[in-house]
Amino acid sequence: MSKSKLTKHSVFSSAGSLNYIGKAITVDPTINLVTYNAETLDSVPCSKISELPAVFSEEMVTWIEVSGIHKPKMIEKLGIKYDFHPLMVEDLLNTTQKPKIEYFPKNNHLFIILKVPNYNETTNEIENEHICIVLGQNFVISFQEQDHVDVFSTIITRLNRVNSKTKARDSDYLFYSLIDIVVDNYFQVIDIIEEKVMTLEREILKEAKNIHQNKIFYLKRELAFIRKTLNPFRDIIQSILREDYNYVSQEVKVYFRDVLDHVFENIDATDTLREDIENLMVNYHSQLSNRMNAVMKTLTVFTAIFMPLTFIVGVYGMNFENMPELHNPHGYFVTLGVMFVLCITLWVYFKWKKYI
Amino acid sequence: MSKSKLTKHSVFSSAGSLNYIGKAITVDPTINLVTYNAETLDSVPCSKISELPAVFSEEMVTWIEVSGIHKPKMIEKLGIKYDFHPLMVEDLLNTTQKPKIEYFPKNNHLFIILKVPNYNETTNEIENEHICIVLGQNFVISFQEQDHVDVFSTIITRLNRVNSKTKARDSDYLFYSLIDIVVDNYFQVIDIIEEKVMTLEREILKEAKNIHQNKIFYLKRELAFIRKTLNPFRDIIQSILREDYNYVSQEVKVYFRDVLDHVFENIDATDTLREDIENLMVNYHSQLSNRMNAVMKTLTVFTAIFMPLTFIVGVYGMNFENMPELHNPHGYFVTLGVMFVLCITLWVYFKWKKYI
Amino acid sequence: MSKSKLTKHSVFSSAGSLNYIGKAITVDPTINLVTYNAETLDSVPCSKISELPAVFSEEMVTWIEVSGIHKPKMIEKLGIKYDFHPLMVEDLLNTTQKPKIEYFPKNNHLFIILKVPNYNETTNEIENEHICIVLGQNFVISFQEQDHVDVFSTIITRLNRVNSKTKARDSDYLFYSLIDIVVDNYFQVIDIIEEKVMTLEREILKEAKNIHQNKIFYLKRELAFIRKTLNPFRDIIQSILREDYNYVSQEVKVYFRDVLDHVFENIDATDTLREDIENLMVNYHSQLSNRMNAVMKTLTVFTAIFMPLTFIVGVYGMNFENMPELHNPHGYFVTLGVMFVLCITLWVYFKWKKYI
Amino acid sequence: MSKSKLTKHSVFSSAGSLNYIGKAITVDPTINLVTYNAETLDSVPCSKISELPAVFSEEMVTWIEVSGIHKPKMIEKLGIKYDFHPLMVEDLLNTTQKPKIEYFPKNNHLFIILKVPNYNETTNEIENEHICIVLGQNFVISFQEQDHVDVFSTIITRLNRVNSKTKARDSDYLFYSLIDIVVDNYFQVIDIIEEKVMTLEREILKEAKNIHQNKIFYLKRELAFIRKTLNPFRDIIQSILREDYNYVSQEVKVYFRDVLDHVFENIDATDTLREDIENLMVNYHSQLSNRMNAVMKTLTVFTAIFMPLTFIVGVYGMNFENMPELHNPHGYFVTLGVMFVLCITLWVYFKWKKYI
Amino acid sequence: MSKSKLTKHSVFSSAGSLNYIGKAITVDPTINLVTYNAETLDSVPCSKISELPAVFSEEMVTWIEVSGIHKPKMIEKLGIKYDFHPLMVEDLLNTTQKPKIEYFPKNNHLFIILKVPNYNETTNEIENEHICIVLGQNFVISFQEQDHVDVFSTIITRLNRVNSKTKARDSDYLFYSLIDIVVDNYFQVIDIIEEKVMTLEREILKEAKNIHQNKIFYLKRELAFIRKTLNPFRDIIQSILREDYNYVSQEVKVYFRDVLDHVFENIDATDTLREDIENLMVNYHSQLSNRMNAVMKTLTVFTAIFMPLTFIVGVYGMNFENMPELHNPHGYFVTLGVMFVLCITLWVYFKWKKYI
Numbered sequence A, B, C, D, E: 001m002s003k004s005k006l007t008k009h010s011v012f013s014s015a016g017s018l019n020y021i022g023k024a025i026t027v028d029p030t031i032n033l034v035t036y037n038a039e040t041l042d043s044v045p046c047s048k049i050s051e052l053p054a055v056f057s058e059e060m061v062t063w064i065e066v067s068g069i070h071k072p073k074m075i076e077k078l079g080i081k082y083d084f085h086p087l088m089v090e091d092l093l094n095t096t097q098k099p100k101i102e103y104f105p106k107n108n109h110l111f112i113i114l115k116v117p118n119y120n121e122t123t124n125e126i127e128n129e130h131i132c133i134v135l136g137q138n139f140v141i142s143f144q145e146q147d148h149v150d151v152f153s154t155i156i157t158r159l160n161r162v163n164s165k166t167k168a169r170d171s172d173y174l175f176y177s178l179i180d181i182v183v184d185n186y187f188q189v190i191d192i193i194e195e196k197v198m199t200l201e202r203e204i205l206k207e208a209k210n211i212h213q214n215k216i217f218y219l220k221r222e223l224a225f226i227r228k229t230l231n232p233f234r235d236i237i238q239s240i241l242r243e244d245y246n247y248v249s250q251e252v253k254v255y256f257r258d259v260l261d262h263v264f265e266n267i268d269a270t271d272t273l274r275e276d277i278e279n280l281m282v283n284y285h286s287q288l289s290n291r292m293n294a295v296m297k298t299l300t301v302f303t304a305i306f307m308p309l310t311f312i313v314g315v316y317g318m319n320f321e322n323m324p325e326l327h328n329p330h331g332y333f334v335t336l337g338v339m340f341v342l343c344i345t346l347w348v349y350f351k352w353k354k355y356i
């Protein structure tokens, strides 16, 4: 969530400069070449760009699945091979680039950038993985960061299934499936946050404590972070539905409407949680005020009962020679009685005023 | 209102996967087959999908009324029989799906999802029932959850009435009637909440108590919940009015404008209640502040009156050998008099400062 | 302002059901039939619907002025006579229906619903009167509730004037005049509220009191109520200006622009008052805080001055055998002097800290 | 800023009724007739409407400059002479009418209403002067209130200059110049308010005082007042740029874009000041809270140090016969020592807790 | 950030008046004449306007780079030489003019105004430098203020590079490069503010102090300032993308989309920081409240424990003749014991109430 961990954006470099901006990674990127149609499926790992086909079969769907974008040289080679626009390669390498959709008319590339949120168990922070997908004629090229999570493994599993619906369809359906998987990840992360909010709610409604203040602070920020990465999804999917991009068929648009539903569901859930947090904060502050009130009442009752009593005993502690009461044999007991009655009276008064 | 009670959304399943997402129910779904025109009306319960007609009469309106969507197999069979789009069946089964309108051009199905709010007397929470309605050529198929409430029973009653206006009209009027009944349910629920808000208002304006804080918290949430399910109704009805969907005639659109009026009335009432709650909260906090002020004033008056008096009696409690006043025979009484005057003076001062 | 006083909306009745929803009234409705052109004017009261003309003269403007909508049977008859749409009659009878404009193309009826606010002197609340106006070919039919206020009496007076501009014009000018009169009523009610806000402002800026808290509460609600009924006026007039409704001529549209100006002026004034109230509330709370601060300072000064003094006199009240100071003949006076100096020092200190 | 000083709007009068609504003024209005082209300039005062030309020269620009709109009769005569629409004359006379633009197609009159703000030194309030400008074929007629300020005097000066750019151009450039001058006045008034806000800021950031609370209150209102009169300027100028009004040439539109820039600059400055005021208020309240905290700490330190000491001296002031310490010759001094150590300990403790 | 340092805007001057509005500068402006195409590059400093070419070569791109706009006479001469519109020259000279885009159709000049933010190390304030760029046929003329920063030096460096992409392209690419550099500067300034916000966050989350209040105040203002100058960038770039200005080719528009991305990234970062500041402020106030609560509890515990004890010792300090306890030889020790038990009891009670 903080930029400081990343290799810095070299802001003054010229457009299309190919620098990787993201976490330092040492493992080599991996490339998977998947080709399929309704009948066959072929999946081979490639270690070099040169092993990839120069042109794509028209009978089959080709999916080049790249894991790891931290080698600019390699990504640049791939870009040159498939004629990517330099600005597109720049965005591929920049993990701080926000989600967006871009269409390059010269080579008919539809290019989208997405973010997959993951809950990092060790830092207890949400981290965004940078995902890029290129849709062209009969092919899809996907890019993800090289880390312990492989967001697209489910799709591989589905393709391997007998009677796979995905296999029987075109590259646009694969394109949709990849986006759908990314959106599905938000459900998981939002569920984790919802769990946290509900735990906090249970705790605060039972008894607000100082520690809750910072918990609210961090939850609000996490929700703001999620909301901010979700927002562009709406525009991206709506752009796919509205514009008539090459290679996105009318039948697959129905599926994109379904993804849009999921995006809205996630946005909606995030907003509900944000409202819940706001209400919790109001409740937290109300409880603080109430408790302050209670403390003040305790103080007032103690002061108001013992001050008059202390004054009375002070009176009879004076050393005047001529104080008739002191010589009265019942003086002491009468004084004790008067103080007892006064004490009871004040007690009842404050009980009636609801201070006790 | 909380997702945790439901069978979980299996987020990573492929599109069109048919899982029921909702409360666990054991009773079997029931299906009612109603066919009518201006002269005749026929209503028969069906226990199997195969008993339903394969094609619909053109002279009559056919209404298939399904109660219970917790058997995915059965809904799937029905979907196949009437050629429903797989995504439509997925939405039918997913009770967490938000209200929406969807048009499937291939088979000319107009599909809407709505929510009926019900006040659950035992949990004291508002629960949404998942309602789906499909409008096709000469037929309407409606789906509701299997529970103790039958939201569409009123329509059956109206159809059975002599000179029923509904019976004399087309399937689009039935479609409208079902939606209208759903919207009418919001009036009832909002009336219940309004009653609660007014009770709370009467209580708080009389005297704010700690207990009101959580009541405000829960009412705000209920209103946010209602507001959120009402919002999509506006878009759904406006879409029916604006688009020229097959099978929705111009004459019935006048009736949809009337439903839209009711939707706006409900939205308006909800917003008014939300503002009322906000104002109540401000008033609640003002009262807290005022009371705190009163407590502080009591404390200050007691302290400021008894502190000087206690000091004076302390002076004459000192054991110096040479203290002329102590030997004066009127010393004690003069001191008492001075303290009395001081006490009165301070009292008047605080009265004037409005502390008492 | 509260629905509970009204005959309840029978929410589950079918569309076009004719029930009166509003205050219970016993007096009979009155109907006035006014026909005029530039030269003549004829005004006759009618006691029955059957006395009204079946068709309207083309040379003259016919204005049927109905006062009292609490007899559904009568309104229904009128509706049948002039071919009103059933939903229009339903809205005529429903005093909780919000302001709106509706055009029925079949019979070329332009139908608007408005609200006239009246300050009820006894309950000290603003009440809305339900006003409906129908514009057709050469005729206007107006409906108002039967109460002590006749909102359209001014128009009658104008028509009776020599050289009346209204008389010389068409039915659309009469239609405009009726709407204009309704908007003019808002100026009056907003002036009354402005007066109240200014009185409250003068009081609070002088000295905030607990009683102001509830006054703010009720004024905010009144302004929200006015704002909510004013909002639809804007849409109604803008719809008349934008759409080319039959029977509304281009020349009269200039006058509707003038009405729109008045609507905006009223909206503007309401918003200004709402901001004023918000600012007043902030000021009210600031004063509370300041006063709390002053109370705390008083308490602190009393405590901090008398605590050390009481401690000193306590020291010389101890009964130790060996306390040299006690035997010093000036001990008492030196102690008094020391305490005096201490008292002055603390006083100066708190003066400097601005506690006093 | 308060309506109460004005002759009241007679709300129920019919449209086009000619009543002056504004401050009572006794001096007579003045009229100036200015005719010019690139070579010549002629400026004559007129005392009567009849002295004005009936038709306007086509070779020259005619500017009729009216100062004083408090004589409805005179304005009405002028209106009849030049065929003004009755609603236009009504607006001319109504100083409470908001800024707007109106086009009367019948006689090709473009009519705008503006407000010039002036800082009234005596009441220390901003006052709006009502300005109206009519643009027709070869002529401009301007109206301002009769007061000590002549907002258009600068234009006269410019026309009299040798090589005056204004003189060489058409009536639309004069029209632009008048509007530009009005907008320029806002810079001055906003500068005055900016000065006030900065003074207040300097004072509050140094030390918040009770008096600042009302200063904030009045500055917020002034800014809201300015913002509200500036808003319609944007729409008016944008309307001139967008619509193709007769007599406004494409070349002069460039100048109107410049005026629009100035309007936005003023709006921007106003909004910045509003935010500044909001931040100042937050800072003001923070300081109050901090000071309350400091007061409470002082109270607590005094109480917590002297209460235990007073208790100890109280113990040895008891009169029990058998109290061994009292007979110890060092008892008194040991007790003083113990109290001294206790005092230091508590002092250090509160120092560490940052209470002191 | 404050206008008071600048030569004042002479608000009532006529349009196109050529006054410099900005910081007083004494050094002379410098002009650089750069001409290039893919093969050659020529860069010569000019001391006079007359040394500049009267017409621009069609084979090459001409870039006139002006540093220093504080000599109105010189800028005016330049304006006359290249036929600038008078309003354009006025804006060039006015450093308070907001960013905007303007197209002058007569001479096909596309004119934009931008602001470059710089962090002034001495005043610790952000300062905006006024930047203007004119794009015409085969030429670009850029203007910046004469100060220690040369914002365009990077471009010169790039042009001098072997295989410079910029050199091989048209004037529109140079135009884009200049704007891109300006936007890049925002990344730097926002990074500095982000650093400040994070430092403040670390400090406040550790322990809120009074000093943080003013730091929050100034950071909020800085962010508002940045946000306000960033806003118009969005409109300027979107206008370039949407409109088909002469001399801006379709291929270079892809690069402008990239700049737009950067603008949105900056806006987004600013908004995130604003939310962070808001949340920090809430946290700051929560901590204040909590601390106030702690202080009150300390006070209450001290008071409530010592008040009863002081009262008890006061009782046995009374001088009544007949007080049996005083003569009891264990009286003193029993009293001490009772007080000890009372003290422990109250301690436990307040521990249980979480006051300690």
Ligand SMILES: [Mg+2]
Pocket: A001, A002, E272
């Ligand atoms: Mg961030």
Ligand SMILES: [Mg+2]
Pocket: A011, A012, A013, A014, A015, E180, E184
């Ligand atoms: Mg760059």
Ligand SMILES: [Mg+2]
Pocket: A095, A096, A115, A128
């Ligand atoms: Mg990110």
Ligand SMILES: [Mg+2]
Pocket: A180, A181, A183, A184, A259, A262, B011
């Ligand atoms: Mg999905």
Ligand SMILES: [Mg+2]
Pocket: A258, A261, B087, B090, B091
């Ligand atoms: Mg779905």
Ligand SMILES: [Mg+2]
Pocket: A265, A269, B003, B096
């Ligand atoms: Mg949900």
Ligand SMILES: [Mg+2]
Pocket: A272, B001, B002
């Ligand atoms: Mg929920």
Ligand SMILES: [Mg+2]
Pocket: A180, A184, B011, B012, B013, B014, B015
């Ligand atoms: Mg899925």
Ligand SMILES: [Mg+2]
Pocket: B095, B096, B115, B128, B229
């Ligand atoms: Mg739901």
Ligand SMILES: [Mg+2]
Pocket: B180, B181, B183, B184, B259, B262, C011
């Ligand atoms: Mg209904």
Ligand SMILES: [Mg+2]
Pocket: B258, B261, C087, C090, C091
């Ligand atoms: Mg209705």
Ligand SMILES: [Mg+2]
Pocket: B269, B272
């Ligand atoms: Mg209501």
Ligand SMILES: [Mg+2]
Pocket: none
């Ligand atoms: Mg608050």
Ligand SMILES: [Mg+2]
Pocket: B180, B184, C011, C012, C013, C014, C015
């Ligand atoms: Mg109904």
Ligand SMILES: [Mg+2]
Pocket: C095, C096, C128
């Ligand atoms: Mg109403």
Ligand SMILES: [Mg+2]
Pocket: C180, C181, C183, C184, C259, C262, D011
């Ligand atoms: Mg009017």
